[in-house]
Amino acid sequence: MKPHRTGLQAKDYRPISLINISSKILEELVLRRMAYFVDQKNILPYNQFGARPGYNAIDPVLQLVHDIKNASGKGSALLMHVQGAYDNVDPKKLVQLMQKLKFPEQMITWVHHFTKNRTTQLITHQHFITSPMKVQMGIPQGSPISSLLFLIYSFPIFTESKISESVTLSDFVDDLNLYATGDNYENNTKALEDAYAAILEEGAKLDMTFDSGDKLQFIHFEDSPHESPKPNFDRHHFNLKPLESVKLLGIHLDKRLNFRTHLEEKLKSFRSVIYLMSELMNGLNTANA
DSSP: OOTTOOSOSGGGOOOOOOOOHHHHHHHHHHHHHHHHHHHHTTOSOTTEESSSTTOOTHHHHHHHHHHHHHOSSEEEEEEEEEETTGGGOOHHHHHHHHHHTTOOHHHHHHHHHHTSSEEEOOBOTTOOBOOOEEEOSOOOTTOTTHHHHHHHHTHHHHHHSOOOTTEEEEEETTEEEEEEEESSHHHHHHHHHHHHHHHHHHHHHTTOEEOOSTTOEEEEEOSOTTOOOOOOEEETTEEEOOOSEEEETTEEEETTOSOHHHHHHHHHHHHHHHHHHHHHHHHHHHHHO
16 A cells, blocks of 8 residues: 555555566567567657666656756756556557558467456455456556557657647657746746647557646756746646656656766765664664663
8 A cells, every 4th residue: 555545545555566477478478579669660759768778767857857857948847647548558559550550460479369368357455356347448567568569558748749849759668758948937838838738649549547646747857046937837727837857767857967866865875775774773782682
């Protein structure tokens, strides 16, 4: 169960997906062949990161920092997160998209059977076991190949969304980030608002929903701490004030992009670990005394 939850609602729990080991071995082999095919044919855009060799979580962070720091104008960013990404994948749409992208027929057939006639059982911490339930939607959470399948499924977000040339879109599986560069923050904000609307529209065709809580983050990057007030992000009933720092794939990015906030957060974590270790050692010394 998630911390600070009552346990009275399904969303209070964080399910752990357990998959047959022999199945995982097969899926890993298929993943390697599919990833090789994707890279050889340049099927996915360069800024769809993750799920294949040479694409790491730090890549979209480095791309954003590099482009913002080297831009001649101002920079702003919007971070988004797909809710229940794997659970809401429509297997039929996934297969149709793979056919459109001209994947080998053997791979398409394998994915069709991989996502068909799935069942699951729930086992709670109180050892309650449900009877098997059919799963009509989604791809398995614990499967090695699911991340790549989701990147393929979200491919139209990159190709069909009508986004201004001033906006760059990249993702790491289900974490999206958009950043804009321009002459002023007002134009950046308008471009990001329009891009956000375009992504929501295209995502709806794929049954995607996006987090509207803490994982929707907005920031303006600035050169001077004394710049004038900057515009809020205002779209689809959201009015977001620009934050002092945002968190992208575990990295804290402050508005000056000097990583001071990230270092401070890591120092806090380090001090907590040191404190717990010292308490543990004190406990052991007391017990042995």
